[in-house]
Amino acid sequence: MIKYIGSKRRLVPVLGEILERSGARTALDVFTGTTRVAQEFKRRGAHVTTIDTATYSEILARCYIEADGDTVHSEDLTAALAELNALPGEAGYFTETFCEKARFFQPRNGARVDAIRNVLERDYRDSWLFPLLLTSLMEAADRVDSTTGVQMAYLKQWAPRANKPLELRLPELLPGTGRALRGDARQLVKSLEPVDLAYLDPPYNQHRYFTNYHIWETLVRWDAPEPYGIAQKRSDARSPETSSPFNRKRELAAALGEVVHDVKARLVMLSYNNEAWLSADELRAVLKPRGFVQTLAFDSKRYVGAQIGVHDPSGKKVGQVSHLRNLELLLVAGEREQVEHACRPFEALASTSMDAAPSS
Numbered sequence: 142m143i144k145y146i147g148s149k150r151r152l153v154p155v156l157g158e159i160l161e162r163s164g165a166r167t168a169l170d171v172f173t174g175t176t177r178v179a180q181e182f183k184r185r186g187a188h189v190t191t192i193d194t195a196t197y198s199e200i201l202a203r204c205y206i207e208a209d210g211d212t213v214h215s216e217d218l219t220a221a222l223a224e225l226n227a228l229p230g231e232a233g234y235f236t237e238t239f240c241e242k243a244r245f246f247q248p249r250n251g252a253r254v255d256a257i258r259n260v261l262e263r264d265y266r267d268s269w270l271f272p273l274l275l276t277s278l279m280e281a282a283d284r285v286d287s288t289t290g291v292q293m294a295y296l297k298q299w300a301p302r303a304n305k306p307l308e309l310r311l312p313e314l315l316p317g318t319g320r321a322l323r324g325d326a327r328q329l330v331k332s333l334e335p336v337d338l339a340y341l342d343p344p345y346n347q348h349r350y351f352t353n354y355h356i357w358e359t360l361v362r363w364d365a366p367e368p369y370g371i372a373q374k375r376s377d378a379r380s381p382e383t384s385s386p387f388n389r390k391r392e393l394a395a396a397l398g399e400v401v402h403d404v405k406a407r408l409v410m411l412s413y414n415n416e417a418w419l420s421a422d423e424l425r426a427v428l429k430p431r432g433f434v435q436t437l438a439f440d441s442k443r444y445v446g447a448q449i450g451v452h453d454p455s456g457k458k459v460g461q462v463s464h465l466r467n468l469e470l471l472l473v474a475g476e477r478e479q480v481e482h483a484c485r486p487f488e489a490l491a492s493t494s495m496d497a498a499p500s501s
């Protein structure tokens with residue numbers, strides 16, 4: 142699983158349990174990101190559809206949600222991974238941009254990414270193996286990067302993991318199938334058939350995922366964009382087409398309200414962060430048209446950048462991080478009896494530590 146800000150690692154067992162208690166057989170993971178939540182729903186037997194605007198998220202979803210672990214020809218996959226792992230490095234755009242002009246990866250690993258990605262484009266583009274192999278490459282690169290988890294900056298000193306050799310591994314596929322959709326949630330939810338449960342996990346500040354994870358966008362698109370700035374971001378990161386209303390404080394409530402209104406689901410779950418732009422009361426107001434709304438709150442650790450502190454480019458500590466923990470809000474909306482039944486195990490845990498949340 143790639144490092145991803147806002148990823149719901151800790152909330153996953155709770156979300157899975159609520160899905161199961163609600164009896165949902167079909168689910169929608171809007172804003173799916175790493176697909177972590179969708180994977181949990183699939184693991185618990187639901188047919189899942191994912192939505193995200195990011196191309197790397199679509200590739201992850203084609204691998205973990207669409208591909209059926211029971212029917213994949215694992216010998217073909219293993220053989221392809223062995224072939225790619227054996228390729229010698231061949232420095233190209235990726236090495237020059239992300240390892241020489243910037244220092245996100247060691248050049249020897251960058252050269253292997255270049256070589257592997259070129260072969261994927263040449264030999265596997267139209268194969269069912271493509272999203273599986275590309276996911277494996279993204280995850281391999283993530284394991285040897287030199288960041289705190291976002292690609293807006295790299296570390297001044299190489300992270301120890303960056304010195305390890307890049308290694309493609311077999312993605313852990315789940316049995317069953319699902320569907321991966323790429324596009325704006327506001328448009329896509331309108332066209333979908335009803336599901337039992339929809340989970341919404343929108344961005345919660347102005348930092349765009351498109352720029353935070355620009356290297357994954359480029360690795361997937363393989364379009365060698367004109368880079369700019371110290372982090373060598375994609376030039377289209379400045380274009381309005383790659384911005385999201387969910388990253389704009391004044392548009393967020395209306396955009397979320399649109400998705401909540403249009404999504405066809407018996408239960409709607411929304412997770413949000415208490416440091417973000419909308420208060421718990423505002424979130425409840427957004428969900429109110431769906432019926433009864435239950436609010437759960439879980440204490441959780443802030444992302445690693447906040448744990449490390451605020452530093453200037455020379456590495457000197459320049460600021461204080463105000464706090465290291467925050468509250469993850471989870472609101473569940475729908476018919477009262479169903480919501481209360483689905484949330485019952487977590488009522489006592491609400492406002493207590495996520496570390497104590499049960500997993501099933």
Ligand SMILES: C[S@@+](CC[C@H](N)C(=O)[O-])C[C@H]1O[C@@H](n2cnc3c(N)ncnc32)[C@H](O)[C@@H]1O
Nearest residue numbers: 147148149172174175193194325326342350385
């Ligand atoms: C908080 S993250 C989701 C994290 C995810 N639940 C996980 O566990 O990995 C928000 C996601 O919303 C996506 N996003 C931003 N604007 C969007 C839009 N208009 N439509 C669909 N997805 C969008 C981002 O690409 C990002 O992956």
